[in-house]
Amino acid sequence: MAFYRALLYLLPARERARHGEQMAIAFASLERRAGVFARVWLWLREVAGLLRFAARTRLGGWRAPGFGSGSEFRWAWRGVRARGWRGVMSVVLLALAIGGNAVVFSAADSFVLERTLYPEAERLVQVGRTGAFAWGASHALESIPAWRSFTDLFSAVYAYRWQASWYVTSGQGPRFVPAVAVEPGLLDLLGARPVAGRLFVRGDEHADPATLCVIAEDLAIEQFGSAQNALDQTITLSLGDVHARVVGVVSTGFRFDTGDVRVWTPFDPTVPLPYGGATLVFQMAAGQSRDAVENAVRAREDSVPQGASASYKRLKPLAPLDVRPLSPTEERIEQLFTLLVAASGCLLFIACANVLHLEWTHSLSRMRSHAIALALGATRGSLVRGALIEGLIMTSAAGAAGASLGALGLHLLRTELPNKLIVALTNPLDFDIRTLAFMVAVVGIAWLITSLPLAIVCSRRSVLSSLQLEGRSASGSRAGRWIRSGLTVGEMAATTGLLVGALLAGRSYTTLLGTPKGFDTYGVGVVSVTQRPGAAEKPKDLGPRILSSLRARPDVRYAAAAQGVPPSSGGGINGNLRVVGRDEPLGLVTVNSYGVDSQFFSAMRLPIVDGHAFSDSDQPEAVVIDEELAKKYWPGSSPVGDRITFGNPRFFRGTGVYEVVGVAKHMRTNYDPAVGTSEDTFALYYRLADDAALTFVLRFTDPSRLDDALAMVRTLATGDRVTGELITDRYAAMFSNEMIAASIMSVFSGLAFVVAIAGLYAVMAFLVASRTREIGIRVALGADRARIQRLVMGGSLALVATGAAIGGVAAFVGARWASSLLIGVSTTEPWTYAAVIGSVTIAALLATWQPARAAAAVDPTILLRD
Amino acid sequence: MTSQVFQILLALADAPRHGYAIITDVEARTGGEIRLTASTLYDALARLLDQRLITELEAPPAAATDHDARRRYYALADAGRDAVRDEAARLERMLAMARAKNLAPRRR
Numbered sequence: 001m002a003f004y005r006a007l008l009y010l011l012p013a014r015e016r017a018r019h020g021e022q023m024a025i026a027f028a029s030l031e032r033r034a035g036v037f038a039r040v041w042l043w044l045r046e047v048a049g050l051l052r053f054a055a056r057t058r059l060g061g062w063r064a065p066g067f068g069s070g071s072e073f074r075w076a077w078r079g080v081r082a083r084g085w086r087g088v089m090s091v092v093l094l095a096l097a098i099g100g101n102a103v104v105f106s107a108a109d110s111f112v113l114e115r116t117l118y119p120e121a122e123r124l125v126q127v128g129r130t131g132a133f134a135w136g137a138s139h140a141l142e143s144i145p146a147w148r149s150f151t152d153l154f155s156a157v158y159a160y161r162w163q164a165s166w167y168v169t170s171g172q173g174p175r176f177v178p179a180v181a182v183e184p185g186l187l188d189l190l191g192a193r194p195v196a197g198r199l200f201v202r203g204d205e206h207a208d209p210a211t212l213c214v215i216a217e218d219l220a221i222e223q224f225g226s227a228q229n230a231l232d233q234t235i236t237l238s239l240g241d242v243h244a245r246v247v248g249v250v251s252t253g254f255r256f257d258t259g260d261v262r263v264w265t266p267f268d269p270t271v272p273l274p275y276g277g278a279t280l281v282f283q284m285a286a287g288q289s290r291d292a293v294e295n296a297v298r299a300r301e302d303s304v305p306q307g308a309s310a311s312y313k314r315l316k317p318l319a320p321l322d323v324r325p326l327s328p329t330e331e332r333i334e335q336l337f338t339l340l341v342a343a344s345g346c347l348l349f350i351a352c353a354n355v356l357h358l359e360w361t362h363s364l365s366r367m368r369s370h371a372i373a374l375a376l377g378a379t380r381g382s383l384v385r386g387a388l389i390e391g392l393i394m395t396s397a398a399g400a401a402g403a404s405l406g407a408l409g410l411h412l413l414r415t416e417l418p419n420k421l422i423v424a425l426t427n428p429l430d431f432d433i434r435t436l437a438f439m440v441a442v443v444g445i446a447w448l449i450t451s452l453p454l455a456i457v458c459s460r461r462s463v464l465s466s467l468q469l470e471g472r473s474a475s476g477s478r479a480g481r482w483i484r485s486g487l488t489v490g491e492m493a494a495t496t497g498l499l500v501g502a503l504l505a506g507r508s509y510t511t512l513l514g515t516p517k518g519f520d521t522y523g524v525g526v527v528s529v530t531q532r533p534g535a536a537e538k539p540k541d542l543g544p545r546i547l548s549s550l551r552a553r554p555d556v557r558y559a560a561a562a563q564g565v566p567p568s569s570g571g572g573i574n575g576n577l578r579v580v581g582r583d584e585p586l587g588l589v590t591v592n593s594y595g596v597d598s599q600f601f602s603a604m605r606l607p608i609v610d611g612h613a614f615s616d617s618d619q620p621e622a623v624v625i626d627e628e629l630a631k632k633y634w635p636g637s638s639p640v641g642d643r644i645t646f647g648n649p650r651f652f653r654g655t656g657v658y659e660v661v662g663v664a665k666h667m668r669t670n671y672d673p674a675v676g677t678s679e680d681t682f683a684l685y686y687r688l689a690d691d692a693a694l695t696f697v698l699r700f701t702d703p704s705r706l707d708d709a710l711a712m713v714r715t716l717a718t719g720d721r722v723t724g725e726l727i728t729d730r731y732a733a734m735f736s737n738e739m740i741a742a743s744i745m746s747v748f749s750g751l752a753f754v755v756a757i758a759g760l761y762a763v764m765a766f767l768v769a770s771r772t773r774e775i776g777i778r779v780a781l782g783a784d785r786a787r788i789q790r791l792v793m794g795g796s797l798a799l800v801a802t803g804a805a806i807g808g809v810a811a812f813v814g815a816r817w818a819s820s821l822l823i824g825v826s827t828t829e830p831w832t833y834a835a836v837i838g839s840v841t842i843a844a845l846l847a848t849w850q851p852a853r854a855a856a857a858v859d860p861t862i863l864l865r866d
Numbered sequence: 867m868t869s870q871v872f873q874i875l876l877a878l879a880d881a882p883r884h885g886y887a888i889i890t891d892v893e894a895r896t897g898g899e900i901r902l903t904a905s906t907l908y909d910a911l912a913r914l915l916d917q918r919l920i921t922e923l924e925a926p927p928a929a930a931t932d933h934d935a936r937r938r939y940y941a942l943a944d945a946g947r948d949a950v951r952d953e954a955a956r957l958e959r960m961l962a963m964a965r966a967k968n969l970a971p972r973r974r
Contacts, residue, residue, distance in 0.1 A: 018915075022937070228934065
């Protein structure tokens with residue numbers, strides 16, 4: 001809607017004030033009910049309508065001097081139509097470039113450039129450290145007063161705490177939404193504005209914690225029809241049937257930390273928590289820098305109570321405290337977008353270069369028509385104005401088509417990107433109007449560079465000399481040849497660079513996807529059930545009921561219950577690994593534990609390399625450990641039969657002493673680096689006995705059977721939330737960055753390739769056409785046809801080879817810089833470059849073939865007679 | 867009077883409506899033949915307001931069900947009602963002329 005609101009500035013201020021808001025509301029309603037293609041059509045009609053509205057209200061009865069007769073419009077329109085397929089191609093090329101750039105820049109804006117829309121976002125930070133699993137900003141509640149006492153560093157400190165995904169029940173039925181408990185004042189600090197009601201005020205947190213809530217506008221509309229209607233309504237939250245009264249509604253555009261939070265409840269940090277701590281948001285005092293604050297908090301760390309991390313500290317020294325922006329950008333994402341921006345820039349350059357070529361091929365006939373216009377009494381001014389109007393028509397057409405393509409592309413991006421990336425955005429992925437304006441300006445300037453000089457040159461020549469022009473147009477001059485050659489070389493270089501990038505990114509992605517997972521992923525599906533609030537059936541009854549129905553299906557080979565499914569963590573703990581009976585601990589390890597039943601290893605086809613998988617005769621304390629753990633701490637011997645502890649008396653159940661009954665092949669998880677295996681985090685499988693797991697790992701005869709099984713589970717768990725996915729998709733989600741890089745680079749390089757080759761064809765055809773007379777004379781003087789063909793092909797080949805070589809070198813440098821994005825492939829492997837340069841050259845030769853044949857077919861007798 | 871303006875005035879004939887309600891009413895009544903966009907609607911509404919054929923209500927009508935505080939409602943003014951009548955009469959005359967030449971179906 002930001003784009004729409006920006007378009008409203010076309011209207012005069014008075015009309016905007018009178019109707020702007022109403023138009024935006026009505027348009028939003030229309031847009032909501034339209035499908036993807038209907039939406040593109042709606043946008044086109046809306047923009048056309050807005051232009052009409054603006055023209056009527058801004059221009060009224062006024063007509064620009066000199067434009068009154070309409071003759072320039074007619075000339076311009078005739079000029080546009082005279083372009084024929086060239087005009088259509090120019091518009092399509094420019095629209096592709098504008099649309100592609102709009103998508104990339106809008107995404108770059110959300111992902112990298114402007115991560116948050118919070119007021120004074122540069123002062124908002126989090127203080128935390130890298131822990132066993134990831135960077136964390138959670139602090140013990142007792143530390144909050146100490147942090148607040150550092151008034152020289154921080155002007156405000158607020159706490160919040162994640163709630164589990166909550167079930168919201170109201171008029172429109174239950175729905176899961178993530179919820180966060182926030183201290184009063186935090187939402188104000190982050191710039192939330194209520195569209196109805198109010199935000200939290202001091203004192204709200206002392207009421208029963210979950211009796212009040214603030215919700216997001218889209219949830220309010222979904223559940224109650226409108227923001228106003230939601231006020232004072234009660235929603236039921238969570239599995240505990242907590243009733244909360246809605247005191248305020250914030251606009252949908254407001255994003256809290258991660259974007260999918262829809263419910264906020266008040267948080268009281270003075271009430272002790274059953275476990276864990278709270279996440280803190282700090283506003284740095286005015287004038288403080290992140291580095292200065294970081295040094296100061298490291299120096300004062302000891303005066304801050306540490307809660308649970310104090311006990312962890314005894315095992316392993318803590319990493320130093322860091323100060324990070326509230327919504328930091330990953331370096332890899334930043335690099336990725338720098339690459340994409342470069343790629344889209346290349347595409348824009350190629351498109352503009354092609355439009356220049358196309359315009360120049362047309363320039364001869366344009367000069368004639370300019371000359372005729374002058375002969376018919378047009379003034380020099382009207383000629384230039386006509387050229388400007390022509391440019392305006394073409395640029396507007398390209399801009400409108402590009403905006404529609406961009407809107408479509410962004411829609412696809414929003415729906416196709418992994419959800420975890422989209423919800424993590426605090427600056428929503430919207431069409432960036434600045435990008436569109438910039439691209440249209442670039443295209444407009446490119447246009448001016450081509451067409452305006454022509455009109456000016458024509459207006460200075462005598463009519464006769466313009467009409468006599470043949471074979472030696474402005475574009476046939478030496479300067480013209482240089483510019484044309486330069487553009488062709490540049491296009492070929494950009495195309496080669498993009499193709500190499502796409503090939504490397506694609507290979508990196510497929511390499512990552514193909515990394516062995518340790519088990520046979522084909523046909524493995526995961527189905528999870530989350531029960532609705534107040535469900536009568538206990539999980540320990542529901543779980544076995546679903547499991548036995550799944551096992552009875554002919555399309556399910558194995559079905560296992562599990563707590564935790566890879567690649568995500570099953571639940572972890574750090575501890576000193578000891579073998580009972582040995583004095584020295586083996587080492588500090590992080591255990592990533594999965595609770596599984598006896599069919600799990602069969603369902604996953606995860607081989608047991610030593611000992612055996614679980615059987616019913618095993619003790620509850622039986623565990624199966626990962627091959628990598630066995631290799632590291634039992635080198636050359638077998639751990640099977642050993643009894644182990646993790647220093648901690650107990651963590652998942654039992655006495656805390658576990659008997660190793662088997663060793664499973666290494667299974668890839670999130671803890672493994674992209675290449676290789678983790679050195680200190682290991683999977684460990686314990687037996688699910690009467691644990692009530694509602695997650696099921698299924699091996700299907702065919703992966704397409706997943707939907708059918710899901711439908712069955714839904715009938716067994718009516719009203720509960722049932723989700724399912726293939727395990728290959730779970731692993732693919734780990735490599736979403738690589739997926740985006742590979743897919744966008746492929747699209748861009750494919751477009752660039754087609755556009756550049758088409759452009760080369762147009763240039764060569766034009767060159768042959770403009771040299772017809774010269775070629776005819778050569779033939780008349782005895783040059784044979786093969787030689788003529790070689791001449792044309794050689795000229796093209798020189799340009800293409802130079803461009804491809806430059807592009808290859810540029811790609812090599814770029815790939816070195818982006819090597820962290822290109823995991824698992826060598827950036828120096830020569831065949832990648834050879835393959836791309838080879839295919840660009842072959843395609844270019846094919847594109848030159850027809851013009852070369854045309855040149856060889858020139859008949860000197862006909863030519864000289866003409 | 868264009869057919870779009872005629873349809874907008876007709877949409878306001880029974881009751882005051884807000885912008886989106888006018889669009890949906892026109893679309894439903896014409897079977898999708900006339901689909902207004904926000905810009906075409908408000909371009910027309912601005913002109914109709916200037917010509918005092920319609921008025922903007924200070925507050926939403928009591929009968930409004932889909933109440934949203936941000937929406938503004940428009941009602942047909944007396945002059946607007948007259949204009950619709952005149953236009954309908956004009957169309958009637960046109961139809962009669964077409965019938966006289968056997969170019970339109972006879973009234974049943």
